[in-house]
Amino acid sequence: MTATLAKSAPAPAAPAQDDFLIRVKGLRNQFGDQVVHENLDLDVRRGEILGVVGGSGTGKSVLLRSIIGLQTPSAGEVTVFGESMLGREETDARNVRRRWGVLFQNGALFSTLTVAENVQVPLREYYRRLDATLLDEIACYKIAMSGLGAEAGPKYPSELSGGMRKRAALARALSLDPELLFLDEPTAGLDPIGAAAFDELIKSLKNTLGLTVFLITHDLDTLYAICDRVAVIADRKVVAVGTIPELLALDQPWIQEYFNGPRGRTAAQGAETLHDEARERATPPAPAGQQADARA
Ligand SMILES: Nc1ncnc2c1ncn2[C@@H]1O[C@H](COP(=O)(O)OP(=O)(O)OP(=O)(O)O)[C@@H](O)[C@H]1O
Secondary structure, three states: OHHHHHHHOOOOOOOOHHHEEEEEEEEEEEEOOEEEEEEEEEEEEOOOEEEEEEOOOOOHHHHHHHHOOOOOOOEEEEEEOOEEOOOOOHHHHHHHHOOEEEEOOOOOOOOOOOHHHHHHHHHHHHOOOOOHHHHHHHHHHHHHHOOOOHHHOOOOHHHOOHHHHHHHHHHHHOOOOOOEEEEEOOOOOOOHHHHHHHHHHHHHHHHHHOOEEEEEOOOHHHHHHHOOEEEEEEOOEEEEEEOHHHHHOOOOHHHHHHHHOHHHHHHHHHHHHHHHHHHHHHOOOOOHHHHHHHHO
16 A cells, blocks of 8 residues: 555655755763753755744754754764764864854944944955955945945944844844844744844845754744745754644644643634735736626
8 A cells, every 4th residue: 555655646856965054963062960852853955045943942043053063962973064063074074164153142243333344354264365345345235245234334233223133133143244144033023024024034044055054943933934844852852844734734732832822823814814815916817707796
């Protein structure tokens, strides 16, 4: 029976090795007696927005830090762009690091530098010979890409709203034209309209620049609006990865509570409404005669 089904409906081809930009295998992280990750596996596919969710303290940020080399795991393997990230020489690691951008949870902007100077920090680190005019031009361009006006460039982080600081941090994360973007709770602290605008920005940057995005979030609306797949961390490991419908079909208590709780249902309804509105906009109105027929 199974064989017949397999013949008539072949399973989709498994992604090739180089379709994975990030591969984490058997990761273990421990602080004192506290084991945060045990035998954690995760693959991130090229070109996808992967949402990473889990309860508070389940180790989402520690996972991000392990992938980008800010946290040395006690066991496991992390490869990014096919390169092993653990135990690398600093020069090698720098060459890999320049291919990604990171937006940390609190933005992590340098408070004594203006927005434009913040954006220039990675450029100065990697391209020491760039002249001041070019640095200014690149900073202007990145600031515009992140949706800020040019007037934000000479401002200090303390002079910006929370949403503007997120965009400034995003401009800095984009400064080296990354292929891969790490975002740690990018919409936390934003009002719903600001959060939705930020989601749209991430989606359009992903589409226009061909980015792969690793996105930690608690924001259900973000998951529905922009994530291709979602990875769920619980019990110290990734317990499931898939599209939201795939996750909803699983009998996993945290997943059911998260997506089917009151907030999850509201986010799903919101996504459905947006989907319907988009479909209506995309459907050309029927000719007048046909409309009359339909009403009759
Ligand atoms: N440098 C550290 N030293 C000791 N414990 C740490 C360190 N970094 C993280 N932890 C602990 O590891 C656990 C996971 O932290 P992490 O910040 O990854 O959680 P999270 O899932 O991102 O949480 P949240 O959703 O609340 O941001 C927490 O219990 C935290 O206290």
